[in-house]
Amino acid sequence: MKGMTIIVKKITQIIAGPIFLYGLYIVAQGHLSPGGGFAAGSFIAGAFILLVLAYGDKLRHLKTEEFESSLIETLGILFFIITALGALLLSIRLGFIPVFFKNFLTKGIPGNLFSAGIIPLLNIAVGMEVGGALFTIFLEFVIRSSKEGK
Amino acid sequence: METLLIILLLLMIAGAIYALEAKDLLSAVVSFGIVGFGLVICFLLLQAPDLAIVQVVVEVLVLVIMIAVIINTTREEIKEKIPRSTYIYYILGFIFVVGFIYLFAVSIQGLSEFGKHSTRMATEYIKNGAVKTGSMNLVSGVVLDFRGYDTLGEITILFTAVVGILTILRLKGRKHE
Structure with missing residues (x-):
């Protein structure tokens, strides 16, 4: 896939970082303000997809690197399941009723950043999963089309 | 607000129909964007900002990817000749639309009012x-x-x-x- 003109490349260079940071902000504030893991993952994947679309497949030797986004996605779903299982096991130790997805951490004051128990952790896991999955699918098509073009 | 929603939904239906009928694939994709962004405004009017955020991001991504695909491949729609001499397609379509509207009118009788649950x-x-x-x-x-x-x-x-x-x-x- 070819890259685009110098104007698109320059604007992408400026704007991709703030989009990525806004995704991180949404995933961190997912239990306080509208948003959450799905929106944040889409933002993060969108920043990278913008970079690949603007610069073409010459960006960081894309033909060989397809491993990291898939790894992030797998770690995300693993983190989600481990948190839920850990809630089941730890709630036996702590004396709660053992339930899958038990919110065993302290709730804190609603409205603070560190509150709501395990919900922020699960939000981060969902964000990793969604961002990694969307970017992996996109990258796989780009690599495939550039291989077939030759 | 219901009037505004109805106007938006009619606009979205018109965009979808134009996306089906357009000769140029790029204009079909752009008019398909009307559906997505109309849905964003509907979510905002119905006070669902979570859904609106997800919808606007996914819509922008899908539009950008579709336009990139069109730039890299072709803008012409491949025409295949469908034999339209028989009227059986139109009759079947008409029967389906009438039946669908009838079932829809029957099934919304049991729903609660707009805005209440x-x-x-x-x-x-x-x-x-x-x-x-x-x-x-x-x-x-x-x-x-x-x-x-x-x-x-x-x-x-x-x-x-x-x-x-x-x-x-x-x-x-x-x-x-």
């Missing part, structure tokens, strides 16, 4: 959700605490989709033909 679980979640989960954003609390299994299923579907695509499109281990 009569579900007991939802009322319980809205009343006690913030206290029980400790999360200020009620949607996040419901999705990740009360309905944790649903989210687990959703991300499992996403994971399975990625594994399937990686398997079909893989380059390593493929026999050279």
Whole structure:
């Protein structure tokens, strides 16, 4: 896939970082303000997809690197399941009723950043999963089309 | 507000019909964007900012990817001759539309009014959700605490989709033909 003109490349260079940071902000504030893991993952994947679309497949030797986004996605779903299982096991130790997805951490004051128990952790896991999955699918098509073009 | 919603929905229907009939594929994609962004405005009018954020991001991504695909391939729609001399397609379509409208009119009789709901679980979640989960954003609390299994299923579907695509499109281990 070819890259685009110098104007698109320059604007992408400026704007991709703030989009990525806004995704991180949404995933961190997912239990306080509208948003959450799905929106944040889409933002993060969108920043990278913008970079690949603007610069073409010459960006960081894309033909060989397809491993990291898939790894992030797998770690995300693993983190989600481990948190839920850990809630089941730890709630036996702590004396709660053992339930899958038990919110065993302290709730804190609603409205603070560190509150709501395990919900922020699960939000981060969902964000990793969604961002990694969307970017992996996109990258796989780009690599495939550039291989077939030759 | 209902009038505004009806106008938006009619605009979205018109955009979808034009996307089907357009000769140029680029203009079809752009008019398909009317559907997505109209849906964003509908969500904002109905006070659902979570859905609006997700919808606007996904819509922008889909439009950008579709336009990139069109730039890299072709703008012409491939025309295939469909024999339209028989009127049986029109008659079948008319029967389907009439039957669909009849079933729709029957099935909305039992619904509650616009803007009101009569579900007991939802009322319980809205009343006690913030206290029980400790999360200020009620949607996040419901999705990740009360309905944790649903989210687990959703991300499992996403994971399975990625594994399937990686398997079909893989380059390593493929026999050279």
